[in-house]
Amino acid sequence: MADRSRLFSIEELPSHLILEILTSGKRLSAADLVSLELTSRTFGGSHGVYPTKFRSLVDLAAFQLCGTNEVYSGMSTSSQKEVFDRCDGNWKRVLRFLQSVEQSSYMVQTSAGNMQITTGRYHTLLISNSSVYSCGSSLCGVLGHGPETTQCVAFTGINFPPPANVMQVSASHNHAAFILQSGEVFTCGDNSSFCCGHRDTSRPIFRPRLVEAMKGIPCKQVAAGLNFTVFLTRQGHLYTCGTNTHGQLGHGDTQDRPTPKIVEQLKGVGSVVQIAAGPSYVLAVTDNGAVYSFGSGSNFCLGHGEQHNEFLPRAIQTFKRKGIHILRVSAGDEHVVALDSSGFVYTWGKGYCGALGHGDEIDKTLPEHLISLKSQLAVQVCARKRKTFVLVDGGSVYGFGWMGFGSLGFPDRSVSAKVMRPRILDSLRGHHVAQISTGLYHTVVVTHKGRMFGFGDNERAQLGHDTLRGCLEPTEIFIQEMEEETTLF
Numbered sequence: 001m002a003d004r005s006r007l008f009s010i011e012e013l014p015s016h017l018i019l020e021i022l023t024s025g026k027r028l029s030a031a032d033l034v035s036l037e038l039t040s041r042t043f044g045g046s047h048g049v050y051p052t053k054f055r056s057l058v059d060l061a062a063f064q065l066c067g068t069n070e071v072y073s074g075m076s077t078s079s080q081k082e083v084f085d086r087c088d089g090n091w092k093r094v095l096r097f098l099q100s101v102e103q104s105s106y107m108v109q110t111s112a113g114n115m116q117i118t119t120g121r122y123h124t125l126l127i128s129n130s131s132v133y134s135c136g137s138s139l140c141g142v143l144g145h146g147p148e149t150t151q152c153v154a155f156t157g158i159n160f161p162p163p164a165n166v167m168q169v170s171a172s173h174n175h176a177a178f179i180l181q182s183g184e185v186f187t188c189g190d191n192s193s194f195c196c197g198h199r200d201t202s203r204p205i206f207r208p209r210l211v212e213a214m215k216g217i218p219c220k221q222v223a224a225g226l227n228f229t230v231f232l233t234r235q236g237h238l239y240t241c242g243t244n245t246h247g248q249l250g251h252g253d254t255q256d257r258p259t260p261k262i263v264e265q266l267k268g269v270g271s272v273v274q275i276a277a278g279p280s281y282v283l284a285v286t287d288n289g290a291v292y293s294f295g296s297g298s299n300f301c302l303g304h305g306e307q308h309n310e311f312l313p314r315a316i317q318t319f320k321r322k323g324i325h326i327l328r329v330s331a332g333d334e335h336v337v338a339l340d341s342s343g344f345v346y347t348w349g350k351g352y353c354g355a356l357g358h359g360d361e362i363d364k365t366l367p368e369h370l371i372s373l374k375s376q377l378a379v380q381v382c383a384r385k386r387k388t389f390v391l392v393d394g395g396s397v398y399g400f401g402w403m404g405f406g407s408l409g410f411p412d413r414s415v416s417a418k419v420m421r422p423r424i425l426d427s428l429r430g431h432h433v434a435q436i437s438t439g440l441y442h443t444v445v446v447t448h449k450g451r452m453f454g455f456g457d458n459e460r461a462q463l464g465h466d467t468l469r470g471c472l473e474p475t476e477i478f479i480q481e482m483e484e485e486t487t488l489f
Contacts (some may be wrong), residue, residue, distance in 0.1 A: 022061035029109060030096035033058045062091035069098045071327060074287040079325045079341045086342050086377055097379060097393055101327050104380035105274050106168050108434040112450020119439035120171030122460045130165035132158045133479060136462035140174045140190035141206035153461040155479040160208060172224035178208055183218020183234060185211045193227035194258040195242035213259035225277035231260055236271025238263040238284060246280045247311030248295030265312045278331035289325030291316045299334040299350040305365040318367045332383030343377035345370040345390055353386045353402035354420035373422050384438045395432030398422040405441040407456030411473040427473045452477040
């Protein structure tokens, strides 16, 4: 009789079962697959499985994981081939690209857990393993700590009703929005413009409050504009509320909305997969790679070659005509940056201070390919006040535009200098950056090891340091409360 208690090593399993383990559940990252391939010949060998096409079982697993990836499956055959070629025919690198792009809008996986950083005007919010922390100026309750808090000089935890696992956060000038694992949305801050989605506008909302109008409509992303909010549901639909002076709510009029209302025009164009909100305009990316824009047309941010306001979502034709599949967009105060399915970058809008990266200060009325970064495989783009950051595969960061109190991250340049073309942040070269976010005059990055670095203005403690007024080069940010929690377990 066989000994059922005998333990089996993974080397004894058939190759098809090993492959099933590698691809089931979609939990493994590209980095995990590389580690497995390097540590065991079981994973590194081909085992006769498509030996002419795949280098190893891990390579085959990466190919299969790419095939089930929502971003990759939504791309055309030609786009899939182009990104494969851009990744030197390495399926693990293709998978790493896809996973990095997906995480850029949400939480990134670090060795210290899942994290997301987002910067408002004078404040910063952080998700770390589903808990939320904030620091900086608490204008109108945007930090979510109650009416008695006007400023947090260090990252401080925000209390949510248990069990509340926060999955995504967005912050603007005077309000913030949070998405829970359940898909529920909470908001806090100044609601005088209805931007928080509550009918009560008599006083600020000092602690996160559930948006009742969105109950039963699970969301996956939220974007906070200047005085309005955009909600992206798990079904790929958009809801908006708040000020509508420029048509930024996308309903075909300029009527303010006290509670979220669905953007009907986008229901028939495909599922929306990512959103970005500028001060008074919105960008929405669909699963087929199209970009729709609406709201204020000033500074050419809508990408239509003119400065007319758009009261309904309108597709940016430049991308459609050229067959460019856009994956992510970032809406700055006066310009926009976009990332396509091959890791190429496009910018348009106001060129002041070199924020578009083309070596001049000329406005671009339509999206224009950033040629100087064509050799780089970009995975995240980030725009704000007259400055732009591009995170590339491998963890390096390029910045260009206005230094703005040092928030561009080049300590050898003056605090008001202009950087006209993309330049690598040498001050971060020793770190593998996983995510970046920039506010009005400050910038924060998260590394793959879960460390945080900030630079720029700290006058309101928006970098989480009590003693510094500004940082010309990246300075590590420590969170005492998180360290204490780690010590307890």
